[in-house]
Amino acid sequence: MTEDPFAGRTAVITGAASGIGAALAAELGARGMSLVLADIDEIGVRRMAAEMRDRKVHALGVGVDVSDPNSVAALAEASYTEFGSVELLCNNAGVLLLGTVAESSLGDWRWLSSVNVEGTLNCLHAFLPQMRRASGWRYVMNTSSTHAFLPDTSRSALYSATKHAVLGLTLGLRTELAADGIGVTLLCPGQAATRILDSQRNRPQSYGRRAGEPFGTGVIPMSIEPAEVARIAVEGIRRESPVVFALPEDTRATFRSQVESMWRLADDALGEHLETRAAAVD
Incomplete structure (x- = not known):
């Protein structure tokens, strides 16, 4: 695709009160999209929506807990009531904590997975039925991480x-939705200058005690700016790329070597299997 598909259409962005979500809002708003901004930080996301309206962008801010299917269903209803259609769904909300597997609690895991995995599924289930019934350009972008490609995830395994x-x-979703004409892109940021180290500020008490924060709660240093992540992400959507990486320029060579190490694990295992079979034949 070479033309700009964004102007005159509506995007829903979760995790939009700050960081990459807020940057996506600014980028997509500048490209002529109407915006539904969602975040568990209701005050922050309504402030962000007001900033977008000051820039002459039609924007709605909604307080949402993506881990709660009912909350996400209410988001979908508000989105369609306000704008009538949703062409772009950005499942961007995510949280982070660090610690070893042995030291981490089940509450740590349940909180992480409730937002990062179930939150994505909740949004897909809430929006896809109407998106699939529509026609024309429609798109989903899910935010993962470069951590999905690393061979060593010590202290970040969960x-x-x-x-x-x-x-x-x-x-899998990319293949499933192709028949409906809906595009899907995976965004994988790395070392972005966001508040993700302070994710536990929004952690419900029901998941138990907070995990330790070994690197503090400040903005990640030596990072790519959220605005640059958003620019790269939106260009990836425009190109209909399956996967988009956004990380600091000076870390790309290291990341490439880490991905190569990941695949060497598979190569070594397959090689051992072939050697075992050859020995058995001999």
Whole structure:
């Protein structure tokens, strides 16, 4: 696709109160889209919507807990009531905590997966039925992470596991929705200058005690700016790319070597299997 598909259409963006979600709002709004901005931080997301309206963008801010199917259903109803259609769904809401598998609690896992995995599914179930019945350009972008491609996820195994799930879900969804004419892209940021280290500020008490925060709660240093992530993501949607990586320029060579190490694990295992079969034949 070479033309700009965004102007005059509506996007729903979760996790839109700050970080990459807010940057996606600014990028898509500048390209002429109407916006439904959703976040568990209701005050923050309504403020972001007001900023978009100050820029002459038609924007609605909605407080939403993506882990709650009823909350997401209410988001879908508000979106269609306000705009009549949704052409782009950006499942961007995500949370992070760090710690070893042995030290992490089941509450840690349940919280991470409830937002990162079930939150994505809840949004898909709420929006896809009407998107599939519509016609014309329609698109879904799910946010995963470069962590879905790393061979060593020490201290981030639970988080990485949820992002592996989003990877598998998105690649399968891309095939499933092709027949409906709906495009799907996986966004994989790495080291973005966001508040993701402070994700537990929104962690419900029902998931138990907060995990330790070994790297503090500040903005990630030596990072790519959210605005650049959003620009790369939106260009990836325009090109209908299956996967889009957005990470600092000076970390790309390291990331490529990490991905190559990941695939060497498979190559080594397959090689051992072939050697075992050859020895058995001999």
